Amino acid sequence: MEGSVTWIVVPNDDALRHDILARFHEDPLAGHPGSTRLVKLVWRSFWWPHLVMDAENFVRTCSLCQHNKALSSKGRGLLQPLPVPDAPWESVSMDFVVALPETEGGYDSVLVMVDRLTKMVHLAPCTSSCTAEQTARLFFR
Known part of the structure; x- marks a missing residue:
């Protein structure tokens, strides 16, 4: 069959699944991908039930990813200091x-x-x- 994918089905072994996710996630060429990219990388060769959920949990618990995660919130803006009072007990x-x-x-x-x-x-x-x-x-x- 042309275009078919051959997967290695991974047995129900948490340590083995964690090791596979770690190898793909911590590969210097992969650069600590997020869960979506990690799933795509693993799916090229391996399959197991709940792979997506396992990848999301793995990325969520990766301390390096959490420390270096880009901020998604809007910038804080410039500080607006209060004016200096002219006399004691004015403010x-x-x-x-x-x-x-x-x-x-x-x-x-x-x-x-x-x-x-x-x-x-x-x-x-x-x-x-x-x-x-x-x-x-x-x-x-």
């Missing part, structure tokens, strides 16, 4: 530190306010159920 960052041991006054959190220009820090004791209005009062106090 303030605020954060809560929560789940602290409760004090005798009933506080279990701290409101941390940092001036972006001078890096001066003010701490205000509060509770983890602090509302926006209570936060505003703490800020202006």
Whole structure:
């Protein structure tokens, strides 16, 4: 028959199948192909059930491929820094530190306010159920 393909049917031996995939995948001329190319390379000579699934798993677990994989996500873009404030306390960052041991006054959190220009820090004791209005009062106090 002209154009027919002769395959070597690989027995159900995981070590042998892994060895065949490794030889084709790690061949310097192949250059660590992805699963689609790896299947095409192996199918030239060998066949076994679930070859595609085995090749996908092999490539997914290849540490060299994972370390050198090309990024498929869009670039991050240029950084857009915040403008430098002109005066102290013109721009303030605020954060809560929560789940602290409760004090005798009933506080279990701290409101941390940092001036972006001078890096001066003010701490205000509060509770983890602090509302926006209570936060505003703490800020202006």
